[in-house]
Amino acid sequence: RNDTLIGERAINAGYKEIFLTVDSVRFGFQEADARNGSNALPKPLRLVNYDEKTSQTDIFTSKIYSHEEDAWDQNTEQIFEQNPTWDDVRWLKNECCCDVPLVIKGIMTARDAIVAVNARADSVMVSNHGGRGLDSALAAIDALPEIVEAVGKRVPILHDSGIRRGTDVIKALVLGATAVGIGKPCFCVLALGEKVLLLIF
Known part of the structure; x- marks a missing residue:
């Protein structure tokens, strides 16, 4: 794991x-983060803590760099246990x-x-x-x-x-x-x- x-x-x-x-x-709606544009990672930053679990190809093609509201939700679904x-x-x-x-x-x-x-x-x-x-x-x-x-x-x-x-x-x-x-x-x-x-x- x-x-x-x-x-x-x-x-x-x-x-x-x-x-x-x-x-x-899953993250709740965080108004301050949404207002400040903090809902996605700026390229080329990556989540190195999760290199063993999620390939960087998966991360780069995900919404994490899209600045869409559900970017972080999609990312957490990739790397976190959803039913602990x-x-x-x-x-x-x-x-x-x-x-x-x-x-x-x-x-x-x-x-x-x-x-x-x-x-x-x-x-x-x-x-x-x-x-x-x-x-x-x-x-x-x-x-x-x-x-x-x-x-x-x-x-x-x-x-x-x-x-x-x-x-x-x-x-x-x-x-x-x-x-x-x-x-x-x-x-x-x-x-x-x-x-x-x-x-x-």
């Missing part, structure tokens, strides 16, 4: 944990994550958190990807308390989505998160330099 190849490459490169996103088999199950989580843990923690990202209910831990996840990440996939979905911070109550004594609970300042971090920790993930703010601000990044937290 391609997931094993990617996982093994990450571990060999020195990664200390493997994150598996379980709620993005919790057995896949067990398999990934057994095959390539024996010696490193496996974190399941995209957990938004206590029930899924329990199933993930029972499937041998070492940690869960409460995340709705900043609301980018489904803008009317429950906020991750609102889902956090019930997940902490359900599995917080069994595994670390990570949280991301909507973290924009230090007080957001404090709120998540008070609600029971073990640690907090910060993505977009850091990437955007790093374009202006490390000193600017430190100013927002």
Whole structure:
């Protein structure tokens, strides 16, 4: 499986944990990306992580360079498992994550958190990807308390989505998160330099 190849490459490169996103088999309508033209790759960039699974001929002839709205959907159908199950989580843990923690990202209910831990996840990440996939979905911070109550004594609970300042971090920790993930703010601000990044937290 391609997931094993990617996982093994990450571990060999020195990664200390493997994150598996379980709620993005298909992308939702992301208005900001569509508005900014971020729905396709500019040539000649390619998805080198998936060279073993999808030939570059397939990629170059797909819609990924077309800038059509369904470009990414077609691409994900080529390279991602479209019908994953919790057995896949067990398999990934057994095959390539024996010696490193496996974190399941995209957990938004206590029930899924329990199933993930029972499937041998070492940690869960409460995340709705900043609301980018489904803008009317429950906020991750609102889902956090019930997940902490359900599995917080069994595994670390990570949280991301909507973290924009230090007080957001404090709120998540008070609600029971073990640690907090910060993505977009850091990437955007790093374009202006490390000193600017430190100013927002």
